[in-house]
Amino acid sequence: MRIIKKINDAVAGLEGALLLTIILLMVFGAFLQVILRFFDKGILWGDIFLRHLVLWVGFIGASLATRDGKHINVDVFARYLKKPLKNYVMAFIDLFSAGVSWYLLRAAITFVLEEKEYNSVVFNDIPSWYFQIIIPIGFGLILIRFIISALIRIVEARRPEGTAA
Numbered sequence: 001m002r003i004i005k006k007i008n009d010a011v012a013g014l015e016g017a018l019l020l021t022i023i024l025l026m027v028f029g030a031f032l033q034v035i036l037r038f039f040d041k042g043i044l045w046g047d048i049f050l051r052h053l054v055l056w057v058g059f060i061g062a063s064l065a066t067r068d069g070k071h072i073n074v075d076v077f078a079r080y081l082k083k084p085l086k087n088y089v090m091a092f093i094d095l096f097s098a099g100v101s102w103y104l105l106r107a108a109i110t111f112v113l114e115e116k117e118y119n120s121v122v123f124n125d126i127p128s129w130y131f132q133i134i135i136p137i138g139f140g141l142i143l144i145r146f147i148i149s150a151l152i153r154i155v156e157a158r159r160p161e162g163t164a165a
Helices: 002-038 046-067 085-117 134-158
Strands: 121-123
Touching (some): 002 046
């Protein structure tokens, strides 16, 4: 289980670095667009590019939020339960969420493959699926994070009270 946690932490570190890079690129790009508009110039594809980067920030952020347990969830009943039952209920919720993520992953793959098949472009003949590939990647990461969370909760539920990980 420790190896899985270390891999999960390493992926989170990469996601954090990528998130920081994209946000800095967005800030610089938006600032540049504003400055260039003062001179009646601008980057024609700049706004479209920035909108697609928002998509990337959203999915990478959602993956990190899932890792930290800060995603939207319904834990009204689990809140009042005691361990280990609480861990089992939360594991069930995580597995249900993983199932939903699996369904969304499949739909996202279909969407991106159709965009690729229809040769949709964003700007300058750049295929749109290059930017939209984050959708299935994001749902895949979220799926994996929910499964890891469920496994951790099950292991913790089976651990005798008072023992450390």
